[in-house]
Amino acid sequence: MLTETERREIEHEVQTLGHRRAACVEALKIVQAHRVWVDDEGLRDAAAAVGLTTAEMDNVATFYNGVFRRRIGRHAILVCESVSCFVCGCEKLFEHLKKRLAIDAGQTTADGRFTLVPICCLGCCDRGPAMVIGKDLHTDLTPEKVDLILERYS
Amino acid sequence: MTTTPLTQNIRPGREPLSLKEYEAAGGYQALRKAIKELSPTDVQTMVKDARLLGRGGAGFPTGLKWSFVPMGPDAPRPKYLLCNADEMEPGTFKDRLLIEGDPHQLVEGMIVASYAIQADVAFIFLRAQYDRGAERLRRAIAEAYSAGYLGKNILGTGFCLELQMHESAGRYICGEETALLNSLEGRRAIPRTKPPFPPVVGLWGKPTVVQNVETICNVPHIVNGGVSWYRALSRCEDGGTKIYGVSGKVNRPGAWELPLGGVTVRQLIEERAGGMRDGLKCRGVLPGGASTDFLVEQHFDTPMDFKSVAKAGSRLGTGTMIVLDDQTCPVGMVLNLTHFFATESCGWCTPCREGLPYMENMLRAIEEGRGEERDLAALEEHCRWLGPGMTFCPLAPGAVEPVQSALKYFRDDFERHVREKRCPWR
Ligand SMILES: Cc1cc2nc3c(=O)[nH]c(=O)nc-3n(C[C@H](O)[C@H](O)[C@H](O)COP(=O)(O)O)c2cc1C
Ligand code: SF4
Ligand code: FES
Numbered sequence: 001m002l003t004e005t006e007r008r009e010i011e012h013e014v015q016t017l018g019h020r021r022a023a024c025v026e027a028l029k030i031v032q033a034h035r036v037w038v039d040d041e042g043l044r045d046a047a048a049a050v051g052l053t054t055a056e057m058d059n060v061a062t063f064y065n066g067v068f069r070r071r072i073g074r075h076a077i078l079v080c081e082s083v084s085c086f087v088c089g090c091e092k093l094f095e096h097l098k099k100r101l102a103i104d105a106g107q108t109t110a111d112g113r114f115t116l117v118p119i120c121c122l123g124c125c126d127r128g129p130a131m132v133i134g135k136d137l138h139t140d141l142t143p144e145k146v147d148l149i150l151e152r153y154s
Numbered sequence: 155m156t157t158t159p160l161t162q163n164i165r166p167g168r169e170p171l172s173l174k175e176y177e178a179a180g181g182y183q184a185l186r187k188a189i190k191e192l193s194p195t196d197v198q199t200m201v202k203d204a205r206l207l208g209r210g211g212a213g214f215p216t217g218l219k220w221s222f223v224p225m226g227p228d229a230p231r232p233k234y235l236l237c238n239a240d241e242m243e244p245g246t247f248k249d250r251l252l253i254e255g256d257p258h259q260l261v262e263g264m265i266v267a268s269y270a271i272q273a274d275v276a277f278i279f280l281r282a283q284y285d286r287g288a289e290r291l292r293r294a295i296a297e298a299y300s301a302g303y304l305g306k307n308i309l310g311t312g313f314c315l316e317l318q319m320h321e322s323a324g325r326y327i328c329g330e331e332t333a334l335l336n337s338l339e340g341r342r343a344i345p346r347t348k349p350p351f352p353p354v355v356g357l358w359g360k361p362t363v364v365q366n367v368e369t370i371c372n373v374p375h376i377v378n379g380g381v382s383w384y385r386a387l388s389r390c391e392d393g394g395t396k397i398y399g400v401s402g403k404v405n406r407p408g409a410w411e412l413p414l415g416g417v418t419v420r421q422l423i424e425e426r427a428g429g430m431r432d433g434l435k436c437r438g439v440l441p442g443g444a445s446t447d448f449l450v451e452q453h454f455d456t457p458m459d460f461k462s463v464a465k466a467g468s469r470l471g472t473g474t475m476i477v478l479d480d481q482t483c484p485v486g487m488v489l490n491l492t493h494f495f496a497t498e499s500c501g502w503c504t505p506c507r508e509g510l511p512y513m514e515n516m517l518r519a520i521e522e523g524r525g526e527e528r529d530l531a532a533l534e535e536h537c538r539w540l541g542p543g544m545t546f547c548p549l550a551p552g553a554v555e556p557v558q559s560a561l562k563y564f565r566d567d568f569e570r571h572v573r574e575k576r577c578p579w580r
Contacts, residue, residue: 016318019358024340025323050340063342063500064323066282078283082244083444084401086490087482120326120494121244121444122283125474126399126407135285 415459442471445552
């Protein structure tokens with residue numbers, strides 16, 4: 001079941017947008033904000049809240065790369081793997097992250113802290129390599145800098 | 155008057171202007187002038203005469219697009235204005251500058267543009283991960299509502315406009331204007347058949363104009379400064395300034411507002427970006443983002459305007475160039491680009507869905523030393539099969555642009571990979 005807060009937030013989006021189904025991405029984001037990822041039950045209930053079938057909702061959910069349909073860690077590390085960051089050495093950085101966290105792309109650390117996600121351009125190509133953790137953008141990264149940054153997330 | 159209207163209020167590293175500060179700097183004067191002294195058609199005509207070309211990549215004349223919108227009392231309602239702030243093209247970071255740096259400029263531009271086409275509802279479609287921009291836009295929109303610049307009966311003129319923001323859940327194809335419509339309607343972001351074009355049949359079947367962030371930010375300045383002033387800002391037949399950017403291994407990567415066509419590839423790299431880092435050499439550039447053809451040394455004196463870059467065999471695109479240096483493998487770079495496009499293909503049409511991963515595999519084989527001579531011809535063939543007119547939307551034709559030009563200009567590098575059965579850069 002959706003929590004009271006989730007339900008209220010989704011309904012607010014529906015009212016603002018004026019079309020029920022238009023709120024479906026918002027609904028998914030709301031569920032994800034409260035639960036870290038969108039579980040099957042959350043998907044089903046969010047679908048009902050915006051007047052879609054579960055299948056229609058999953059159709060949308062699996063399209064967008066910001067909707068997590070699998071359990072992830074407490075923090076998703078989104079590392080830019082696009083061209084400007086590539087030119088500036090993001091491959092080495094990614095290798096460093098994999099080693100340091102002892103996981104591969106798409107996996108979650110054993111302590112459930114981090115999930116490592118390669119992502120396309122973060123729109124700060126003049127300051128690459130770059131990554132986003134939560135709402136924080138980290139730029140001009142080096143392996144040393146990354147190590148210090150990771151300490152800040154528990 | 156200023157020669158850098160779009161960035162005049164931007165103070166790097168500091169909070170953007172508040173409503174009060176923006177007004178003190180002359181903000182919302184264009185809205186007052188447009189809505190009180192000019193008719194919607196007057197504004198449309200000004201924008202057309204100013205020769206403002208779309209800054210989202212395609213360079214379509216903005217005024218012409220607006221003229222397709224049904225006007226008058228019998229026009230279908232509500233009409234929509236959508237700001238395309240999806241900015242996910244790799245190498246592109248100019249709209250971020252405008253959104254974070256001067257959100258009120260974008261809000262004012264949206265109100266004036268909405269007035270010109272008599273839109274009732276406006277949306278900003280903002281890409282995921284632009285959280286700072288989202289926060290600043292939300293504040294600017296709220297301030298504009300409380301000042302009476304948005305909502306019912308704006309400035310007592312009877313004009314009404316609701317402005318909302320949608321934060322995307324991320325997918326490059328959302329930036330394609332008809333995919334964007336589907337995304338806003340809560341569907342998979344798959345492009346729609348054209349015609350009908352969005353200005354006639356768009357969001358929820360109603361007339362809809364989709365415009366890039368930078369394009370919209372130009373609108374208040376055209377109204378304020380007038381057509382001849384605006385046209386004199388540029389160094390080519392089209393009007394205005396352009397936010398140019400450079401990324402890659404240059405000394406000072408960044409973005410600068412300059413006269414449209416008032417800078418060459420070489421000047422951008424040497425004079426703005428401080429030249430190449432640590433004795434590296436520039437081998438080529440993608441002049442306008444990931445989906446533009448490479449330009450090489452012989453083109454470096456090309457002025458960065460729509461016509462000149464097209465004449466050199468590429469596109470101005472978003473105007474944010476990516477530099478390839480001589481220590482970076484061109485095959486690796488093209489593989490990286492093709493991986494992006496293959497991943498971001500929406501999967502709707504077969505040539506793109508199947509063809510791009512196939513190209514990616516061939517490029518990976520070459521990069522890893524498993525390629526064969528005939529792969530180069532096969533890649534070239536794919537560039538034609540995925541080119542303009544062969545797919546449902548321009549994603550695939552854009553994707554093959556860097557590949558086809560790399561095969562032309564960096565042929566030796568491809569052949570060396572095949573011959574030596576390894577990447578010479580690794
Ligand atoms: C795959 C694809 C992605 C696009 N992404 C963007 C984008 O992020 N921002 C943008 O303004 N235009 C983007 N465009 C171009 C839009 O379809 C459209 O032409 C543009 O928003 C029109 O605005 P303008 O005339 O002001 O440039 C994209 C096009 C394609 C084919
Ligand atoms: S060209 Fe690619 S992105 Fe465009 S509709 Fe076809 S599959 Fe989708
Ligand atoms: S390419 Fe990495 S932020 Fe744009």
